[in-house]
Amino acid sequence: MLYQRHGAASTVSAMDKYWLGADAGITFTPSGENTAYTDNADTVPPEMTQHSRTMNPGVFEITGKGVYQIFGYALSALTVVEGDDGLILIDPPEDVEKGKRQLVELRKISDKPIKAVLYSHWHTDHNAGVKAFITQEQADSGEVLVIAHRDFMSNIISNSISGDGPIIAVRADYSLGGLLEVGPKGRVNGGLGPDFIMETMSLVTPNTLVDDRLELTVAGVRMEIFWAPSEAIDEIVTWFPDLGVLQSAEVIQGESFPNLHSIRGSRYRDPQAWFTSIDKNLRPLPAEVMIPSHGRPLAGRAEVAKVLTDYRDAISYVYDQTLRWINKGYLPDDLVERVTLPAALAESEWLGNFYGGVPHSVRQIYVGELGWFNADPTTLAPLNIRESSKRYVALLGGRDAVFGIASDAARDGDHQWAAELVSHLVRINRDDTEARLLKADALRALGYQTPNSNWRNFYLTAARELDGTIDYSLSIEINAPDQIAAMPGSALLASLRFRIDPEVAGTTTFAAGVHVLDTDETVGLIVRNGVLEVTDSVPADARFVLSVPKQVVVGMIFLDALGVLKKAVDGGAAHFTMGGLDEAATFFGFFEAHSGEHITLADR
Known part of the structure; x- marks a missing residue:
């Protein structure tokens, strides 16, 4: 018997045996309806339907270890470790509503206080539901450790209000199916979980940062946290040495071939770095249980070792063979035909074509290694x-x-x-x-x-x-108020870089300074040659210097900049120590207004 449902023996399929291990000691307690589409339909491939049926919500317990996975409520699954006097949580879900449903199950496990929350990386489905469990005040006071990689916040910022965040959000609507209903002619599942629809997004800023490695003890539980660049550049995995449990984050990307490239758009995910992280940080560990952030837990030292080996081999195979054929002069269309997984790997239940895929990974490896030019003049x-x-x-x-x-x-x-x-x-x-x-x-x-x-x-x-x-109207809103509130004012102002209109700015040079009062930040803004330079001091030739609370900065960025500023000055919330509204009007005239217009993709 591998695991039990509600304490009664359960018939286990061959797939379940592969997942849970011959002597797993794992129990599963169902706790709700599957939100993926699970019916047979002519418009859904049978293997996709079967994949949906693995996503029933409930709680996996690693018996005798005080470790649980609250599964099937969101795209990611919440890992819970019960210590002497508190709980450790890894990867809250994508929104507060799903987090609250997970919290109900969590409190059936234990009423101990939450002592630590760990974000495995910056992607929204691993942190945006955090305020279902803790508050920013608990983090600020040190009551709860909030653990993440040192680059976590910079990645959050550059992929939301700054950089390519807006277009990535649009493309995420397409790849995640947010504009489709669940059903035979719409979304079937989220690939890595039953569904991915975000309602209320939140963020609590980390107070404990991981560089390459961090060892600490929380609630009497020893943890070793490793940086493992892979699916995300700031990915961290957690090893519980006294429990023999490995929380593999998204280094092992659930029950699917890994997304070596996201078709919604992403920076190059270096396959060599990915499988090297598995080799360096995961395979050497004597893990008896592996709990991924997506997908069900796996038990048995031999089973864990085999999955880790197969996973790294699949990544290495696709990368190595792509490079092999690239070096023969083959182009992306030809590479897709040449590079397919060998049967031994293709048949693995951990490497199905449900989320990541070999063909689009091969194309991205070509671009990542050689760039867009195909050598045809x-x-x-x-x-x-x-x-x-x-x-x-x-x-x-x-x-x-x-x-x-x-x-x-x-x-x-x-x-x-x-x-x-x-x-x-x-x-x-x-x-x-x-x-x-x-x-x-x-x-x-x-x-x-x-x-x-x-x-x-x-x-x-x-x-x-x-x-x-x-x-x-169903579009993802990447600039959720609670997440914006967690960002520094300087980051908000720096996002103007991507809205400057060089035709309007022309050859003008214009400098300004902003003091963000409640966050004690000083920001220099210099328009020159059609670009905006952002500094951490007021330029000597500033035409105006503004003192303003961050809330007003938010309004200036996302609403009518000059209108919000004028209202704040008239109400006494903001004031100029140099220059005034006329100079500010000139400055903000160089930038396009924030637009909520939806970008179309299919007719381009």
Whole structure:
């Protein structure tokens, strides 16, 4: 008997045996309905349906160790370790609402106070539900340790208000299926968990930082925390040496092939660094139990060792073979055909095509290692894609001829070719309703065939964008108030860098200074050559210097900058120590207003 449900012996499938180990000592107590779609449907591949059925919510207990996994309530699963006088939590879920549901199950386990919360990395599904469990005041006072890598906050900032955060949020709507309903023609599961829909997002800033390694004891429980760059550059894993338990974070990315590249967009995830982290930080440990942040726990030293080995081998195989063929001069389309997992790895239940995928990983390795240029000089300065589409359509005999060929391809089941052909018509004329509908149908057909949740969601969301049935009100809001409140004022002001309009700024040089009163920050802002330089001191030639609370800074960034500032000055909340509103009006005139307009992707 491997594990029990509600104390009664349970029949265990071959898959469960692989997961839990021959002498697992793991019990599972169900505690709710599966929020993934689990019914059979012609529009859902059978393996995807089976994957959904592994996501029933409940609590796994590693018996005799005081370790639990609260599973199936969110994309990530909450790890709980009960110590002498308190609890350690690893990876709160993506929102407060799911966290509160997890808290109900947590309090069935123990009423001890929470002594530590650990974020395994910066991704939202591993921290945004934290305020279901603790408050910022508990962290500020040191009552609760909040543990993360030293770069955690800088990654949060650069991937939300700064950098490419806005476009990544839009693309996340597509890849995570946030604009789709759960069902046979929409989201099926989250790939790594039953679903991923965020309501109230929160953040408590860390007060205990990990560099390469940190050892500490919390509530009588010894912990060794290692930096393990992999799925995220700030990933940390936790080893409990006295318990023989490894919390593998997302270094082992659940029950799926790892997402060596996220199609929503991400910086290059170096596969060599990823499998090296497994080799260096995970495989040497005598782990009797492994608890990933996604997916169910695994028990048995031999079983854990095999999964770790298979996982690192799969990553190494894809990377090494991609480089092998790159060195022969092969291009991405050819590489995808050449590089597939060998049967011994492809058959592993930990390496299914449910979230990460080999084909899009291979393409990203090419770009990550060589860049975008494919060594064909005709691609150095190609025609604009819309101009190319115009010429191809003319070459094929015009709009109606192309539409007819694409329609015939769709009727023959060649949906990829149909979509590629009709894309030329949509690029030329976004108002060509007939072409949009044909492309939408082709994308749906492709989406219904793949078990990969990210691919499916992208296909189906793009189809709805094309046919006009999409609901943008469901979009992810990356600038959640509670998360913004946790960010320094300097980071908010620095986000203006990505909104400067060089045509308006022209050749102007303009310097300003801001004192953020409640966070005791000094920020210099210098416009020059169409860029904004941000410093930590007031420039000597500042045209205005403003003293203002962070709340007003937030309003200036996300609302009407000058209107918010004028109201704050009139009300006494802000004041100028140099210059005034006229100078501020000139400065903020160099920047585009914050826009909540949704960016379309499918008709580009």
